[in-house]
Amino acid sequence: MKRIAIVDNNKLKDMALKKHIQSLCPVNRTGSDCMYFEDSKLLIDENLCIGCGICTKPAPEAIHIVNLPEELKKEPVHRYGKNEFALYNLPIPLNNKVVGIIGRNGIGKSTALKILTGIIKPNLGRPGREASYDELIDYFKGSEAQGFFEKLKKGEVRISYKPQQVDLIPKQYKGSVRSLLQKVDEKKELQRIAEVLELKEVLDHDISKISGGELQRVAIAACVLKKADIYFFDEPTSYLDVKQRLKISGFIRGLVNRNTGVMVVEHDLILLDYMADLIHLMYGKPSAYGVVSQPKSAKAGINVYLSGYLKEENVRFRDQAISFEARPPLSSRKEDLLTEWNAFRHKLGSFELEAGKGNIYKHDVIGVLGENGIGKTTFVRVLGGDIKGHELKGLMISYKPQYLESNDELVMNFLQEAIQKYEVQLIRPLELKPLFMRKLSELSGGELQRVWIAKCLSQDSDLILMDEPSAYLDVEQRLKLGRIISEILKITGRSALIVDHDLLFVDTISDRLIVFEGKPAVHGRVTGPFPMEEGMNKFLENIGLTFRRDDESKRPRINKPGSQKDKEQKRRGNLYYA
Ligand code: ADP
Ligand code: SF4
Numbered sequence: 001m002k003r004i005a006i007v008d009n010n011k012l013k014d015m016a017l018k019k020h021i022q023s024l025c026p027v028n029r030t031g032s033d034c035m036y037f038e039d040s041k042l043l044i045d046e047n048l049c050i051g052c053g054i055c056t057k058p059a060p061e062a063i064h065i066v067n068l069p070e071e072l073k074k075e076p077v078h079r080y081g082k083n084e085f086a087l088y089n090l091p092i093p094l095n096n097k098v099v100g101i102i103g104r105n106g107i108g109k110s111t112a113l114k115i116l117t118g119i120i121k122p123n124l125g126r127p128g129r130e131a132s133y134d135e136l137i138d139y140f141k142g143s144e145a146q147g148f149f150e151k152l153k154k155g156e157v158r159i160s161y162k163p164q165q166v167d168l169i170p171k172q173y174k175g176s177v178r179s180l181l182q183k184v185d186e187k188k189e190l191q192r193i194a195e196v197l198e199l200k201e202v203l204d205h206d207i208s209k210i211s212g213g214e215l216q217r218v219a220i221a222a223c224v225l226k227k228a229d230i231y232f233f234d235e236p237t238s239y240l241d242v243k244q245r246l247k248i249s250g251f252i253r254g255l256v257n258r259n260t261g262v263m264v265v266e267h268d269l270i271l272l273d274y275m276a277d278l279i280h281l282m283y284g285k286p287s288a289y290g291v292v293s294q295p296k297s298a299k300a301g302i303n304v305y306l307s308g309y310l311k312e313e314n315v316r317f318r319d320q321a322i323s324f325e326a327r328p329p330l331s332s333r334k335e336d337l338l339t340e341w342n343a344f345r346h347k348l349g350s351f352e353l354e355a356g357k358g359n360i361y362k363h364d365v366i367g368v369l370g371e372n373g374i375g376k377t378t379f380v381r382v383l384g385g386d387i388k389g390h391e392l393k394g395l396m397i398s399y400k401p402q403y404l405e406s407n408d409e410l411v412m413n414f415l416q417e418a419i420q421k422y423e424v425q426l427i428r429p430l431e432l433k434p435l436f437m438r439k440l441s442e443l444s445g446g447e448l449q450r451v452w453i454a455k456c457l458s459q460d461s462d463l464i465l466m467d468e469p470s471a472y473l474d475v476e477q478r479l480k481l482g483r484i485i486s487e488i489l490k491i492t493g494r495s496a497l498i499v500d501h502d503l504l505f506v507d508t509i510s511d512r513l514i515v516f517e518g519k520p521a522v523h524g525r526v527t528g529p530f531p532m533e534e535g536m537n538k539f540l541e542n543i544g545l546t547f548r549r550d551d552e553s554k555r556p557r558i559n560k561p562g563s564q565k566d567k568e569q570k571r572r573g574n575l576y577y578a
Pocket of ligand 1: 080081084085103104105106107108109110111112286287288
């Protein structure tokens with residue numbers, strides 16, 4: 001059996017511990033150098049290792065011995081270093097197509113894009129030795145990738161790339177948004193693109209002063225202003241609100257033509273489905289190895305992803321299939337009332353929030369949809385009493401804010417209640433154990449989010465308020481999150497109000513919907529809670545789209561604007577599922 005060994009020497013600082021681990025290896029005990037040192041790094045010779053796993057016991061976070069699927073016959077396309085992450089196969093961009101990539105964090109999506117865009121020179125599994133174009137062409141002989149590298153070699157492919165981490169842009173560029181975009185404006189289309197991406201108002205703002213959502217759109221603008229044959233977008237919708245996400249997805253779709261292709265990494269399944277013609281799935285073990293599947297049609301690819309099983313490759317990457325209910329929950333349930341609020345207005349500087357009368361039942365899950373800057377967080381903070389005047393009295397509320405605070409507290413202490421009460425329901429599915437000994441301030445965005453979700457769901461309360469729990473989570477974690485929340489609410493009988501921009505997530509967990517209307521930064525109006533169907537109809541009417549259910553997986557899909565189904569559903573006023 002083929003296997004790889006991963007050693008994260010950054011997590012393994014203590015020399016005495018490393019020596020101890022080395023002394024445990026049965027192969028070393030017979031006199032061979034299976035575990036050896038290089039520049040004081042502990043390394044494993046994968047040809048000698050027998051896969052006994054003894055060395056992983058004292059350092060489960062740092063050392064992983066992983067058996068590879070049988071069908072991986074070739075060497076990896078790239079390996080970051082000895083005993084480091086390995087990527088197998090590559091996704092291939094095509095003219096006139098949007099090719100999507102879907103997979104967990106740490107599975108190698110960005111690595112694959114960086115190879116195709118030339119940022120990383122692949123080494124065909126030999127760290128420290130870049131492969132030449134001819135070697136790559138030879139390695140990929142007979143596949144689509146061969147043609148791609150042949151064109152790349154001849155300098156026939158121009159490439160433009162929107163990186164994942166837009167928050168790094170202000171560290172690299174200084175000055176105004178306009179000056180940044182002018183520098184890259186090969187197409188001389190700055191005005192038009194700024195208009196389409198709603199950036200006109202921030203053109204003269206300093207790049208360090210704009211919001212995450214604005215930065216994302218600036219990065220997308222910079223990418224498309226360049227003349228290129230292939231445009232790469234690594235997670236183009238993070239920080240964007242639901243309306244902008246839909247708009248940007250349509251915009252990205254619109255970039256392809258006979259001479260132009262697009263490749264996109266995306267965790268929001270509804271958007272990926274809407275954007276992509278073809279999809280590559282990525283599977284493997286995060287931080288150890290990742291494999292790119294053959295391309296599939298978008299519809300089939302997403303259904304295969306949900307099923308958790310790749311037939312052609314004979315690989316199961318999830319224990320269970322993920323399924324959706326065929327119908328939206330029927331009309332609102334007349335159950336016990338938990339709480340209600342009277343109509344109110346609240347002014348915050350020049351912004352005014354206006355809410356009609358509303359209520360929350362016991363065991364009620366209310367999804368909240370609306371643009372950025374329209375008052376969703378303000379509304380939640382008012383109900384929670386964080387902003388005084390109209391709080392829900394006599395209720396114990398557990399709140400997860402949008403912006404997560406962190407300090408030097410250990411995760412283990414922060415999550416005491418969750419560890420004591422909900423090991424099975426929260427700690428395990430959110431994969432929190434490996435984080436216990438870390439400080440909150442050392443966690444990545446997605447790790448901090450998972451910790452806060454566990455904290456919020458484990459606290460004693462009557463009502464759970466969550467602001468954007470899906471932010472920074474990958475597709476797998478988002479799909480899981482819906483089930484985790486539903487499960488906890490069922491056990492505890494609590495109700496929840498959940499603000500989020502991932503429509504599949506909101507659709508899966510909600511019994512009812514609150515929809516915001518108004519003008520961002522000026523006024524916001526809270527309408528609802530509505531029964532699901534009525535709320536979605538109201539929301540979709542605002543953005544001009546219609547939804548149907550996939551006949552196989554029953555997941556929601558956006559109808560292509562102007563398609564038969566789209567027109568028919570609009571005519572009948574039935575925007576949310578025919
Ligand atoms: P994804 O985009 O799917 O989240 P990445 O391609 O960013 O995944 O990362 C895949 C793995 O490669 C991760 O475990 C990451 O730690 C590792 N990795 C990324 N960049 C480097 C690097 N420069 N050196 C070593 N390892 C890296
Ligand atoms: Fe040695 Fe076993 Fe670890 Fe391989 S898995 S390095 S053989 S201890």
